[in-house]
Amino acid sequence: MQVMTDRHEVIVVGGGQAGLAIGYFLSQQRRDFKILEAADAPAAAWRARWESLRLFTPVRYDSLPGRPFPGDPYSYPIRDEVVSYLTDYARDFELPVELNSRVRSLRRVDGHYILELEDRTYESDQVVVATGPFQVPRTPAFAERVDPAVVQIHSSDYRTPEAIPAGPVLVVGGGNTGYQIAAELAASHEVHLSIGSPQTPLPQRIFGRDLFWYLDATGLIRKTKASRIGRRMQENEDTLIGSGPRAVRRHGVELRGRTVDVAGSTARFSDGTTLDFGSVIWATGFGIDHAWIDVPVFDNGGQVVHQRGVTESPGLYFLGLPWQHTRGSALLGWVKDDAEFVAEQIQAFQVGPPPGPQGLTTTSISRSAV
């Protein structure tokens, strides 16, 4: 069978907010490019999140380049509003998104990139990997010991409380996701929230203004990861926004310590107490999958080595990594800063071997930042 090869100047892998943001700048440059998206519909990552999800960033901080997020700037959009916004964005800017196009491998051959899909191959001079910071659901090893008759799901598979059977629910994970799911479920279920490392809860609003207003006005959201304050912020990256122990207790959620073991339908916590649960939801974060990238841009720990998304492999970039450059790098309203920077590198790129970027750094991408 002959495999078709399609050639473009730039290929963007991933059509989420990061892929669309760089697509906007590439289309402004009138560049020949494609955005390859694995899913069969735009905004796939947001579609796969729970139905009642409400953003922790208000509308005024949710815009991609060139188009304001619609609605009251001080309100907090729900999941479906983000889905509509991203879908309309891709359509109205006529971004060349190809759905059902999972890239299976990326290699560099004779100074060009070869991207293999199931049924076709692409070749390009430059590639932007924008496949998202939250890809592979992570669960602890002892999840394997949960009784197969008990419902256990990762938070990425949670949609509505109705889908969770009656009986005590154990939600494991004290990040924003665990708190939001526990609070929602508590209206209909007995809920226990297991918190491994308690995080600092920050109020969503302070003196009538949103938290992100302060982060923006003080410039903190744009502090680079190399700055002293940026390094400190990274250490506390799992900050809770708008939820916290007091708020979920008010919903009737019972707080438990770290889950240290599970057998059958019984969980044991760090304080020695146990719980017999009817179902368990692992809100234990995500890993990232770059195994399909066969280009030497990773350190021994598998982390991407880059300078603000620019790798040592000429013409290969990453976009949307947590702390790619700042706290805002993986957020809707700030990904445009890195996207614009990467687009400038693409414009300046000379086909042939330019000198690699200086002072490459790695991005830690193993922890969930939400």
Ligand SMILES: Cc1cc2nc3c(=O)[nH]c(=O)nc-3n(C[C@H](O)[C@H](O)[C@H](O)COP(=O)(O)OP(=O)(O)OC[C@H]3O[C@@H](n4cnc5c(N)ncnc54)[C@H](O)[C@@H]3O)c2cc1C
């Ligand atoms: C529960 C939750 C709540 C969040 N709330 C907020 C919030 O309130 N405000 C905010 O600003 N941010 C929030 N975020 C963070 C961030 O905005 C989202 O994670 C966002 O989806 C990241 O966008 P992205 O484009 O980088 O990645 P994604 O949205 O994950 O998009 C990546 C795309 O790449 C595709 N893809 C992956 N691999 C391949 C491949 N090999 N070939 C082709 N396509 C591929 C995927 O199908 C996907 O569509 C939240 C995240 C989570 C998990």
